[in-house]
Amino acid sequence: MRTYYLKPPAVSWGIVFPITWILAFYLRSPRDFAELVPGLIAMTALFSTTAAEAVVINFELRLGSLERLLLAPIGVPAVFLGKVLGGALFGLIMTAAVALGSILALGLSVNVVYLLMVLIPALLAFSSLGALLCVMVREVFEAQTLLNLPRFLMIFLSGVVYPVSAMPRALQALAKVLPLTYAVDGLRAAFWGPGAAAYVDALVLLGFALAFVVPGMRLLARRFE
Amino acid sequence: MNVDRVIQVEGLTKAYGELLAVAAISFEVQEGELFGFLGPNGAGKTTTIRMLTGLARPTSGTARVLGLDIRAQAAQAKRHIGVVPEQSNLYDELSARDNLLFMGKLFGVPRGERRRRAEGLLRMFRLEDRKNSHFAALSRGMKRALTIAAAMVHHPKLLFLDEPTLGLDVAAARSLRALIAGLHDQGVTVFLTTHYLEEAGLLCDRIAILVSGKVVRTGTPAELKRAAEGESVIEVRFGKPVPEARDVFTSRLPGAQVVAMNGHELRILGGDPAQAYRVVFAFSEEKEVAIEAVNTVKPSLEDAFLKITDLSPVAMTQEKGK
Numbered sequence: 403m404r405t406y407y408l409k410p411p412a413v414s415w416g417i418v419f420p421i422t423w424i425l426a427f428y429l430r431s432p433r434d435f436a437e438l439v440p441g442l443i444a445m446t447a448l449f450s451t452t453a454a455e456a457v458v459i460n461f462e463l464r465l466g467s468l469e470r471l472l473l474a475p476i477g478v479p480a481v482f483l484g485k486v487l488g489g490a491l492f493g494l495i496m497t498a499a500v501a502l503g504s505i506l507a508l509g510l511s512v513n514v515v516y517l518l519m520v521l522i523p524a525l526l527a528f529s530s531l532g533a534l535l536c537v538m539v540r541e542v543f544e545a546q547t548l549l550n551l552p553r554f555l556m557i558f559l560s561g562v563v564y565p566v567s568a569m570p571r572a573l574q575a576l577a578k579v580l581p582l583t584y585a586v587d588g589l590r591a592a593f594w595g596p597g598a599a600a601y602v603d604a605l606v607l608l609g610f611a612l613a614f615v616v617p618g619m620r621l622l623a624r625r626f627e
Numbered sequence: 628m629n630v631d632r633v634i635q636v637e638g639l640t641k642a643y644g645e646l647l648a649v650a651a652i653s654f655e656v657q658e659g660e661l662f663g664f665l666g667p668n669g670a671g672k673t674t675t676i677r678m679l680t681g682l683a684r685p686t687s688g689t690a691r692v693l694g695l696d697i698r699a700q701a702a703q704a705k706r707h708i709g710v711v712p713e714q715s716n717l718y719d720e721l722s723a724r725d726n727l728l729f730m731g732k733l734f735g736v737p738r739g740e741r742r743r744r745a746e747g748l749l750r751m752f753r754l755e756d757r758k759n760s761h762f763a764a765l766s767r768g769m770k771r772a773l774t775i776a777a778a779m780v781h782h783p784k785l786l787f788l789d790e791p792t793l794g795l796d797v798a799a800a801r802s803l804r805a806l807i808a809g810l811h812d813q814g815v816t817v818f819l820t821t822h823y824l825e826e827a828g829l830l831c832d833r834i835a836i837l838v839s840g841k842v843v844r845t846g847t848p849a850e851l852k853r854a855a856e857g858e859s860v861i862e863v864r865f866g867k868p869v870p871e872a873r874d875v876f877t878s879r880l881p882g883a884q885v886v887a888m889n890g891h892e893l894r895i896l897g898g899d900p901a902q903a904y905r906v907v908f909a910f911s912e913e914k915e916v917a918i919e920a921v922n923t924v925k926p927s928l929e930d931a932f933l934k935i936t937d938l939s940p941v942a943m944t945q946e947k948g949k
């Protein structure tokens with residue numbers, strides 16, 4: 403962990419950016435802020451995991467140290483999954499800090515079981531998405547640029563600040579294929595119910611994780627053919 | 628597992644699209660040998676290592692490492708091989724000691740044992756005083772030494788060294804060669820790629836010469852030198868640098884290969900020796916430059932390499948300058 407997670411791209415996109423957004427929304431409307439907490443937690447999970455992937459994958463690709471890992475008796479799938487779990491762990495630390503801070507500061511009540519049931523698959527799905535996109539390019543700046551496309555698209559379409567149900571029908575359809583939509587929905591369920599929604603969202607998020615992991619592993623393997 | 632033949636390669640080929648990087652090469656490396664893979668840049672040396680270590684998939688052909696098929700049993704083979712890539716790619720942010728411990732962990736060396744081995748390797752590679760320094764803070768020679776140490780932490784039976792002394796100063800390169808010779812003396816089989824002819828001649832039991840992806844000759848350094856026997860080799864040292872000398876001699880000595888050793892010295896391989904002497908003395912008078920020494924010498928490995936590969940002296944000079 404100490405090798406990567408304090409590198410500037412991880413700090414700026416994985417820590418500073420989500421905190422800045424959270425502060426901006428809080429300062430704009432402190433009274434309505436509690437309503438935004440689930441969305442902002444989900445957004446923190448998205449940014450922290452994907453920013454970490456760009457560092458753990460692209461720094462290693464550039465320095466050749468990823469190749470060194472593959473000289474050990476482990477295969478590409480194990481290395482790829484290791485990177486996904488590393489990003490998810492970094493995301494968990496960041497997201498736990500934001501969630502805990504918001505809950506304590508605003509005195510919110512949350513169902514911890516549902517919270518974890520949604521948050522962990524969400525971290526895995528976002529981390530896998532980040533890993534998939536990062537193995538497509540070599541440099542960290544290329545990865546961060548590529549990641550910004552789905553990240554910003556999801557912030558605006560997945561109900562982080564604006565409810566999906568209030569969006570035009572076409573955008574609602576688009577929101578349904580974005581993993582952040584399910585993370586926001588599941589986290590809302592953990593805070594305000596109904597709990598059943600959390601189960602569905604958790605399953606969909608696990609599906610997204612799998613859908614990103616398989617091609618990601620193949621793309622990484624192709625780099626070493 | 629046939630341990631006598633540590634590496635068996637048969638028709639190994641690697642193509643990247645239209646580019647044939649390695650073209651159906653075949654060779655064997657015996658247990659305990661220090662085997663050199665010698666060739667100019669771009670000959671396919673690193674691609675061969677990548678295939679033999681499971682980092683690249685061969686397009687065709689077979690390769691067995693320690694008796695294991697490198698395609699089907701790569702993970703098993705990797706447990707017994709150590710690799711020092713051309714680029715020293717340990718972790719900049721970790722200390723010398725922590726890098727070794729991490730590598731030990733990757734290879735499943737038990738905790739207590741890996742600590743003992745890390746300390747032992749730091750002693751062996753004379754890095755004890757720098758064990759807490761970050762990798763990024765080490766000198767190039769120290770980085771190279773630590774990268775070799777990292778490849779030794781799991782006690783491999785076979786060590787791949789890709790251009791181990793590339794970019795090192797003379798003292799660091801000499802010290803590293805002594806370490807490599809020491810590992811060989813301990814019975815480790817070493818597969819060394821280099822484009823430094825002197826290095827290959829000094830260290831290797833046997834050498835394969837690779838040109839444009841093909842193995843053009845294999846033999847001991849003495850056997851390879853015999854390829855240039857019968858050729859005259861004349862060394863000339865002028866009193867001052869004469870950069871134009873190589874081109875002048877090349878044009879005036881048909882059939883000879885002229886290599887500029889440095890600004891002052893030239894080596895003339897082959898051709899008519901009497902004519903070569905005449906051209907040298909005529910050039911000296913013409914350019915009013917003193918001749919400090921002119922000798923007929925025995926062919927070196929470099930001369931043999933030139934003869935075997937037919938690599939142009941210009942290309943050879945560029946190789947040496949890198």
